[in-house]
Amino acid sequence: MSQGFFDEMTNGATDPRAIYSGVADWLRAAPPEILDARREQAELLFRKIGITFAVYGDKEAAERLIPFDIIPRLLGADEWARLEAGLIQRVKALNMFLTDIYGRQEVLKAGIIPPDLVFRNECYRPEMQGHRAPHDIWTHIAGIDIVRVDDEDFYVLEDNCRTPSGVSYMLENREMMMRLLPGLFAGHAVLPVDNYPDNLLASLRSAAPPHCADDPRIVILTPGQFNSAYYEHSFLADKLGVELVEGRDLTVRDDIVYMKTTEGEKRVDVIYRRVDDDFIDPLVFRPDSVLGAAGLMGAYLAGNVTLANAPGAGVADDKAVYTYMPDIIRFYLGEEPKLKNVATWRCREQDALKYVLEHLSELVVKEVNGSGGYGMLVGPHASKEQIETFRQKLLSDPDGFIAQPTLSLSTCPTSFQGGVAPRHVDLRPFVLSGADGVRIVPGGLTRVALKEGSLVVNSSQGGGTKDTWVLATNAK
Amino acid sequence: MLARTADNIYWVSRYLERADFLARLIEASNRISALPTTYAAKQDEWTSVLIASGADETFPKHFDVANEANVIAYLAFDPRNLSSIRSCIEFARTNARAVRTALTVEMWEHINSAWIKLKAFEQRHSDPTAIDREALIGFLDFVKETSSLYDGFGYRTMLRNDIYYFARLGVSLERADNTARVLDVKYQLLLPEHEPLGGSVDYFQWSAILRSVSALTAYHWVYRESIKPWNVADLLILRQEMPRSLIHCTSEVVRWLDAIGNQYGRHGNAQRQARAIQRKLENASIKEIFQSGLHEFVDGFITENNGLANAIAEQYLLG
Secondary structure (H helix, E strand, O other), X not given: OOOOOOEOOOOOOOOOOHHHHHHHHHHHHOOHHHHHHHHHHHHHHHHHHOOEEOOOOOOOOOOEEOOEEEEEEEEOHHHHHHHHHHHHXXXXXXXXHHHHHXXXXXXXXXXXXXXXXXXXXXXXXXHHOOOOOHHHOOOOEEEEEEEEOOOOOEXXXXXXXXXXXXXXXXXXXXXXXXXXXHHHHHOXXXXXXXXXXXXXXXXXXXXXXOOOOOOOOEEEEOOOOOOOOHHHHHHHHHHHOOEEEOHHHEEEEOXXXXXXXXXXXXXXXXXXXXXXXXXXXXXXXXXXXXXXXXXXXXXXXXXXXXEEOOOOHHHHOOHHHHOOHHHHHHHHHOOOOOOEEOOOEEOOOHHHHHHHHHOOOOEXXXXXXXXXXXXXXXXXXXXXXXXXXXXXXXXXXXXXXXXXXXXXXXXXXEEEOOEEEEEEEEEEXXXXXXXXXXXXXOOOEEEEOOOOOOOOOOHHXXXXXXXXXXXXXXXX | OEHHHHHHHHHHHHHHHHHHHHHHHHHHHHHHHOOOHHHOOOOXXXXXXXXXXXXXXXXXXXXXXXXXXXXXHHHHHOOOOOOOHHHHHHHHHHHXXXXXXXXXXXXXXXXXXXXXHHHHHHHHOOOHHHOOHHHHHHHHHHHHHHHHHHHHHHHHHOOOOHHHHHHHHHHHHHHHHHHHHHHHHHHHHHOHHHOOOOOOOOHHHHHHHHHHOOOHHHHHHHHOOOOOHHHHHHHHHHOOOOXXXXXXXXXXXXXXXXXXXXXXXXXXXXXXXXXXXXXXXHOOOHHHHHHHOHHHHHHHHHHHHHHHHXXXXXXXXXX
16 A cells, blocks of 8 residues: 555445445455456457557557556546536636737736746747637636545646646546446446536537537537557547538638538538647648648638637646636635645746756656656656656756646555556646536546556556546545 | 538448458359469469459569469468458458448448458468468358348448448449459350360369359259350349349449439549440340450440549549
């Protein structure tokens, strides 16, 4: 048992927490072979379905499975209610912040955050300045990464306002659990998540430009089958019943987007794009990109097509802006934040930088614009060389980094060949914003760091996933 | 539907149909090459297999001798051969993966599983020229099963709309081409003057042709007599009830193109060309075909069928 961590099953006691008693009983009774057999079954099924994930920079592993752990992660109805209220609040504030930044910039005038954090941000899009996103929704699909350190509080680790992925795993993991452990599942009153695609469709429909009165044509734009999240793109297109298009299927004429079909060109109204800003329009952003469509931004700015998420939304999920989120929430909503922020040193500030440099071996240092667990330093697990490399990086570009204490991420029991041991987990719930409100299905994707002691849960760094069960009963 | 989706669906079907054909062709040739030399054909069997599969031009770049081991390795397992069975399965899977939303879950999982099995087979057999007959037969069975199951899953699970029509269109068009290629390579054996008096050495060649398009049993049901070369030609060209005959495949092509045209409310060049080919076959008799030249007839068909494929691509696919 790891010391000093909140274990979600036991909380350090001999008896499990009440909501975990069913899982604990089952773990005690189930012979290890059963766990092994179920795990192998799950892997076989995932491979057959083709739920694979590509790791960049690793040719051998062109199509790899994300390891799936068969022990579910549980949340009580009371815990979820608190979390949900906090998520809604946070995403509302994120959308208001984006509307403001690209609009009147009250938040800057009020001195809540330094303007250069916005304007020197790589994700800030000057092309969007003065533009109002349809219905003032900028991040239609947000993934908010949550960790817990005790049985009370939830902390936001990171906001993902651009193209957060992982929701297909949330849905497939649930299907897998219902298939592999039907008895355990039926013994818990688990709130369903399978209405997520319907919610997504409803949110996207509501975000359509005003010209489409009733039946907007929605498509998902994918970079193509060699993208790491391609499975998810095709999965969502299938569940939504919309076309999965690539840039080469689209043409823009007179600021109207068309897709090339067997019956000629058809007008497109809403694009759920899983292509980064930089690549969506070679006329405006990277000229060498073939993943988007020339003229797409023009069509968007003319109000003829909705892009979800909106270009430039990334300015809100920057790790430096993150540190101001509690103030941003207070500023727009006049409320205290319901979810906590992890204490963060902004290396752009002299005192903070000094502290960080002195405590590199204790801290987690992240690139302000990084994602996917790339380019971060986990002090306690880093070698002397790695720490030295980061010291140089910090000194040459302090603005580009933030640092956080090494969080005591909670642990959950996780199954391995021949045993069960606690491993660190986080949670990524998916928050949908439409013109008609915010939608969240109960749960999200639980990611688990499979290496003993590791705190990095990203799938690109060898993390796995678990099914997340939000129960109808309370934890307390 | 996206033009790219239609293109991918159509090509999944074509690749799997081609893989199935190659498997049958190799099986049939295996039987012939197993015959005692007194029965051996005048034309070298493995060279003719290369020609029928369209691999005769690239093969010499990679191999010196067209013997059994080399030809089978090249046709069945060689990634350098873009029309080898393994390439066909891989391309089919790549195309399917690009449009998996247009396939039913059963179809996708089936083709994905087939690809996984193919990879496993390749790992077990690192030298494709050293695969024994037993393993080969298992592999060929697996290939035929892969195509049949994909077809079957499609038949049982797909919505009857343009996606389905394009999938069927791919099968029929590819099938017509394959049958025509066999006829083109073996036509000399089918010419009437070729029938020797008494027991025929060519009998086994004729039956091999029938086998390569899985028509041996069908032959007996249709003609109720021993194998005669003109009947073989008749069966493979003009018999509507024979699922791999040129006329049947062409009728299917017409049928699916019409279904597509009807759904879209517009018929075009592809429909017109398909109908012209069909009419020509309907008006032909085997006697006339032999009189005016079997070879010329089949050659003409292959050219027209290719032209039709181009018209389809132009009208509906990626052009």
